[in-house]
Structures are given as structure tokens and as C-alpha cells.
Amino acid sequence: MKTSIEISYYPLKEEYLAPIQNFIDRLKTHDSLKVHVNTMSTQVFGEYFEMMDIITKEIHKSFELSGSIFVLKIINADLSPES
Numbered sequence: 555m556k557t558s559i560e561i562s563y564y565p566l567k568e569e570y571l572a573p574i575q576n577f578i579d580r581l582k583t584h585d586s587l588k589v590h591v592n593t594m595s596t597q598v599f600g601e602y603f604e605m606m607d608i609i610t611k612e613i614h615k616s617f618e619l620s621g622s623i624f625v626l627k628i629i630n631a632d633l634s635p636e637s
């Protein structure tokens with residue numbers, strides 16, 4: 555099932571930009587994901603089960619690095635700009 559996920563990531567530390575960029579860079583290493591970044595969130599598009607597995611692991615890595623808040627919106631359709 556094609557899925558779209560909008561992710562907002564809030565690292566709980568003063569230097570918040572580096573952890574956000576690191577998370578985005580890790581998502582972009584997965585060829586099966588389409589990743590689009592804007593000023594408000596990161597949008598990820600792909601197959602549901604594969605995306606959920608990848609995002610769960612990448613969020614876990616971010617939790618290990620520092621305290622964090624993640625907000626996700628998950629839609630059961632491909633709403634990527636190329637669609």
C-alpha cells in the first residue's frame with residue numbers, strides 16, 4: 555500500500571539543527587523512500603510496511619542520541635509531489 559508520512563522532529567537540546575539534519579540524511583540513504591524536506595516537516599513516501607520499519611529504526615536511533623519529540627501524520631495514499 556502506498557503511504558505518505560509527514561514527520562516533525564523536535565530534539566530537546568539547544569543545538570537542534572544537527573540532529574534534525576542527521577535524521578533527514580539517514581532517511582535519504584534508503585533508496586525505497588522518497589524524501590521531501592520543507593521548513594515545517596519532512597515528508598516521506600513509499601510502501602507502508604517498508605516505510606514503517608525504516609522510520610521506526612531511524613526514530614529509535616534519534617532517541618538514543620538525545621531526548622526527542624516526533625509527531626507523525628500517516629496517510630494511506632501517495633501524496634508525493636511527483637504523483
